[in-house]
Amino acid sequence: MKYLIIGGVAGGATAAARIRRISEEAEIILFEKGEHISYANCGLPYYIGGVIAEREKLLVQTPESFGQRFNIDVRVNSEVTAINPKAKTVTVTGPDGSSYTESYDRLLLSPGASPVRPPLPGINSEGIYTLRNVADTDRIKAKVLSGDVKRAVIVGGGFIGLEMAENLSHAGAEVAVVEMAPQVMAPIDFSMAQIVHSHLQEKGVRLYLETAVSSFSKTENGIEIHFADGRTLEADIVILSIGVRPNTSLAAEAALEIGPMRGIKVDEFLRTSDENIYAVGDAIEYPHPVTGKPWLNYLAGPANRQARIVADNMVFGDKIKYEGAIGTSIAKIFDMTVAATGLAAKRLKNDGIEYLSATIHPSSHAGYYPDALPMTIKVVFAPKDGKLLGAQIVGYDGVDKRIDMIAEIIKNGGTVSDLTRIEQAYAPPYSSAKDPVAIAGYVAENILSGKMNPIYWRELQNAKADDFVLIDVRTPMEFATGALPGAINIPLDSMREQLGEIPAGRPIVVYCGVGLRGYLASNILRQNGFDDVRNLIGGIKTFKSATNPLPQPKPFCNTEKVKSSTTKPAASTISIDACGLSCPGPIMKLKEAMDRMTPGETLEITATDPGFVRDAEAWCQSTGNNFISSDSAAGKYKILVSRGNPKENGGSCETAVAGRGKTFVLFSDDLDKTLATFVLANGAAATGEKVTIFFTFWGLNAIKKSSKPKVSKDLFGKMFSMMLPSDSKSLKLSKMNMFGAGSKMMRHIMKHKNIASLEQLRDAAIQNGVEFIACQMSMDVMGVQREELLDNVTIGGVATYMNRTDHANLNLFI
Structure with missing residues (x-):
């Protein structure tokens, strides 16, 4: 029997x-x-970054060693250009360019997939690369070793793109990731991706999300990337990681059936529409075990499994059925591990499949054992029977073993109850007595059985403030470090005594740090006569992570990468270890230590709670202590603070730059007054001072998005929307507007004289670090929703503004 195999990587070689x-x-x-077979393509980014030092380690087998060991005729640099199924022959172009035919009894196609290179102007310019094979790796490695790569742009935020971002950063380059979607890593949901976004920015990676590339151009200093919105970014190297598409041209030309996902269609025995031709790997499509719909799966594990099955079927006849792959994937992103299996909630929603989800924030092992690092687990399941449909995990340690447990349950058609029945090995260095996987199952069971009525972060974000009573059940100190707008504080431990303070007859939403105390509070309320009580899934940790806008990316420095510096603690510094403690544990440790210190003493505290740095900074501002610096590495967050002298009125802490900031209140939406505001703000920011613009009433129109999502509004909100300018481009002059002709003339003159437009000045203010705060009360009165405002805008009230004025020596009302 004669077997021909097309493609010598992964599936073909196996x-x-x-x-x-x-x-x-x-x-x-x-x-x-190509020139190589059976190489470790998943390791290519790590060789480029220097993590894998020796190139030879990527080559699992050479053509010679593979052929010798298995007595196989290995023909590299040989491309099959045609298949004749009737004659059972293939046409091959050899290394010397000559063409010949070869007959077969059974043929296996393992052609893989090719990187997507959209037909954009300039995409074939020197310095623009894709990464798919050893030859690509050698070209990129040579460019990096040349020493010319100081600025790198990755187009595409998938697994390979982010792995390249990490490794180019390790190689000394400043890195930016450009992604058309609102998030990186498409297999996970937005709320989980937001954790990754924050980590990437902590590591210095610039994120350009919802940004499309329109063209490339070669310049004297490198490559200029042109965005569809008019912005540009210059780099020394560009890596295209937009995605891949299956190599099906050979199969299509041979009249083999191509499926709806444009992959080679195979049956359960991995046979194509021709009885003597089989196919495996990235080029095939096969029904997803969860949805039953055909899909493409670009993962090495399933490809190797398919290869083993197809070899038996080609030799012994079609006896072994392929069960399908659910898409279990994992990636290392700097210190963080991101993993997914099954289907994400957004994919289920797009496919019209009903689902529920549960999100938890456990530690990797027992909190009392050193280095218990945080992780976030989201499980998605069917609302009727609890069948497990998918899961995602983001964390620093123990992510891999948890995702594998869950994947096994999904592949076997299990339910969330099966999560609670897994028998894990337990010792404090490795897990907790209640493993995170089991906890995820318990929470999902509570939702499924009705013991807990969930509300999800997106529901809460889109709800109206008067739809329910919002209760924060955390401690008063936690509440003071930052609560959701409109929330009242009734701590869990005093809730039974304060039931009379809760309005009767209204729906109630409770929340805490991560969801556990909210669940306990909801039980108390429901058993005391409050019927409509919902608990925020994942707590304020999930809500803030998902809803906090990401800061605008800073431009490249165009110099050697500047290593982040950390202020070293003084010799008399007190050190506290708060690792393994969940919120509010680290803040409590911080407070207890500071209460024992004298003014001027310094405290260094290390925690594993990702929100600790933000909470500590807010705590310092509200207590009059000094936040000096912060640093993060390997899932640990370290801050340096000093004991201050709080003001008698309990105001904000004194800092070295107190009284040197500038604040502006923009009350007007006149084009000329708004222009003046941004000109002054940019001028102040250019001197290195802290600048804040507080947008109130009509001033809100200056920070509205030009493309706004649909939002629900009441009658008055709809009326205001009809009467107010839709965005900054609709603003009028305060004088000589002449039914709009004046504002158009003003913009024309500014453009003619090469003066930045209002929108350009606004973007420059964002780039310069100017803080935009929208007045919550003005938004409520005028019916303006958060989704209508620019992403970098934060929401605040009079207390927030007064806090900024305490540190300013100039306050202007415009």
């Missing part, structure tokens, strides 16, 4: 070796159009 192991008599010819 199948060839398996056929030989079960048949010494078989004639096996392996064609690979």
